[in-house]
Amino acid sequence: MVKLVLMHKAESIYEDEPDAVYDFPRSYLKAVQDAIGDWIVYYEPVKAGPRGYFAVARIERVIPKPGAEGRYLALIQPGSFLPFDTEVPRLRNGRPLEESLTAANGTPLRGGAVQLAVRRLPEGDFARIVDLGLPPELEQMEATRFNPEPAALREEPLTFKRPVIERLTRRNYRDVAFRRKVRDAYDFRCAMSGLRLRNGGGRPEVQAAHIRPVERQGSDSVRNGLALSGTLHWMFDRGLISIAEDCETILVSRNKVPGDVVDRLLSPNGKLHKPEDPRNSPHPANLRWHRENIFGQIMPGEPVPWN
Structure with a gap:
């Protein structure tokens, strides 16, 4: 090889x-x-x-x-x-x-x-x-990225430099790399609500969601990611919301999601907020996979966050 x-x-x-x-x-x-x-x-x-x-x-x-x-x-x-x-x-x-x-x-x-x-x-x-x-210390960089504690008060962590291939195949490291790229691509703004929220220390509320899950042969490409708030991430993963064939209209499983929840959580125009760089926009094939395999497939009886 x-x-x-x-x-x-x-x-x-x-x-x-x-x-x-x-x-x-x-x-x-x-x-x-x-x-x-x-x-x-x-x-x-x-x-x-x-x-x-x-x-x-x-x-x-x-x-x-x-x-x-x-x-x-x-x-x-x-x-x-x-x-x-x-x-x-x-x-x-x-x-x-x-x-x-x-x-x-x-x-x-x-x-x-x-x-x-x-x-x-x-x-x-x-x-x-x-x-x-992909620096060896990427996980530590992310962990302290939005830490409000003054640098002088922090103890310097011991950094263990893992071999390159081990790093590239370790799920925790890949998750951190994916999260950083996706949230940066969307400028820390939720793709479905349009909101850019931060806590008191400046840490962004938005999460990085895989469109096609890794365990179902999805990739860690930014084009297989969406920046979503915690609740919308949960809804997306459970098939309550998705993206239409035009790659921008937000689909909602109306028989499962109350109308007032839609009004509170989603952008008023019902459109996706895309990254500034079009090369980072969701790939149509990934969105199609989500519509065909996840959307509308929620398990009956699963608790929902608005009850």
């Missing part, structure tokens, strides 16, 4: 869905097949946008692309995709993070490997990029 960098351009002819599938030509088939079962880093080139290295995932298998001669699909292992907390630029202090793109004097190379859409990534380069994008 071998780790790779996969170049992703949102407007290219290749139909990538980074958390599900990577579309590539035959010329890269051998390299991608060698990476089956291993991890990759996604990279957005400078001409396509500012993100640089922006996520990790693991390749599960490779298949020919149906109806497209000479094209292949790398299928991403469900539950492996994780966006970086901080997107990582290609250069650090003027030097590339990939040794294969670095000249002997430390300056960036031009042409050649730089232009490859699929590049082999040594273990050391992989660990360095992931540590920058």
Whole structure:
């Protein structure tokens, strides 16, 4: 097995869905097949946008692309995709993070490997990029992010640096990374009520909800997330509310949710408040899955928070 960098351009002819599938030509088939079962880093080139290295995932298998001669699909292992907390630029202090793109004097190379859409990534380069994008201390960073206690009064915690792969596969760490990305994408505003509430210490009330649950092969992509208040999160997970095919109209199970509850909790226009960056908006396929598999499926007799 071998780790790779996969170049992703949102407007290219290749139909990538980074958390599900990577579309590539035959010329890269051998390299991608060698990476089956291993991890990759996604990279957005400078001409396509500012993100640089922006996520990790693991390749599960490779298949020919149906109806497209000479094209292949790398299928991403469900539950492996994780966006970086901080997107990582290609250069650090003027030097590339990939040794294969670095000249002997430390300056960036031009042409050649730089232009490859699929590049082999040594273990050391992989660990360095992931540590920058998903820091080992991310959980501690989140735990103290909105802590009103003055820094001088806090004891410095002992930080245990877990190996990179253990970190990427540990559910608690992934939940923290997902929560940070989703709440930031929605600017800490509930997508269904439109409210941005904070407690006395400044801690946001809004939570991060998976549209398609991880245990049902949902990903940790921001596009599989919604920022929701606690009650609306509960209602969404239990199928009392969902999002229509237009990806913005809020659906309500009217026979289960009283009208006055709808009036108090949801935006008056009944529309979803989306992230400012359209690349973070809920993916239509995830919303469709929720409508078809969760909406209206609440278990009878389950207690509700408004009784």
